[in-house]
Amino acid sequence: MNIKEVATRAGLPAKTIRYYEEIGLIAPRRQANGYRVFAETDLHKLAFIGRARSLGFTIDDCRQLLALYDDKDRASADVKRLARAHLAEIGTKIAELRAMQRTLSDLVAACAGDGRPDCPILGGLAAGRG
Amino acid sequence: MNIKEVATRAGLPAKTIRYYEEIGLIAPRRQANGYRVFAETDLHKLAFIGRARSLGFTIDDCRQLLALYDDKDRASADVKRLARAHLAEIGTKIAELRAMQRTLSDLVAACAGDGRPDCPILGGLAAGRG
DNA sequence: TATGGGGCCTCCAGTAACTGGAAGGTCAAC
DNA sequence: GTTGACCTTCCAGTTACTGGAGGCCCCATA
8 A cells, every 4th residue: 555545544644654664663665666565564563653652652662662562472571561661651741740730820820810010920930939 | 150150050051051042042241251151130031941941831931931021011911821821731731641641551450461472552552442 | 648636755954952072262270 | 281170162963753845656637
């Protein structure tokens, strides 16, 4: 299948797919005219990458996951370790965002938000409160 | 004060401060020998930027906030609007991360994590479940 | 046979926000 | 006078794409 079809079916932009080829995540064959030909396995890999990316795995994570995916002998523990590490990162990010949320909403609540120039938000940012 | 001192006091790397000058967020004066000289107002601005950045504001947000900060006549409503928009973004990001967290922890829980190759995590990523 | 419109190709440049490193000038102390 | 810390600029790299230019290729229709 051509790039447009695989793009539609994998739910990724064609440009992104070319980029994935460039960085070696996939290696579609070529027709005589230079057009890429995608096999079903390419489609599967692309769907896999797209899904992992949307779950916040980095490209490098994807590379490792694909290697595990391709390796029929790897232990599920290897995959689980990767997923757990990523889960921990997600937890940290959520905690950080929550802290930001608290600070900012306190500042927003304290601000009159009217036509007067007094604003505790700017003061709070300047002073490092929260 | 020199860049190292302002860096220490603002809690930012010197390199970052040079970068902030390059993109026009600050404009320290120079000594005859070319060294940057930072005034107290520069320090305040840098601390302000560092704080806003750590709360997830983009550099562009910072530019706007600095302009509001410098403008004694602006209404606090302007600042509040910016902060609220940012708060909404934070909320969205947290929701997205929570969704990832749920999906991933379900997959991790379903995985035996032993020496056998069976792994629902890879299957889940491939199939787009969750 | 010409032409029009899509689809495909490569290559270049840009994004956000730094970060690292090389090459070299400056300054204070010993 | 020579360390060693500190300062300077400039260049390149990071992540994961995205946009655009310029130019084939293919098919259908007039």
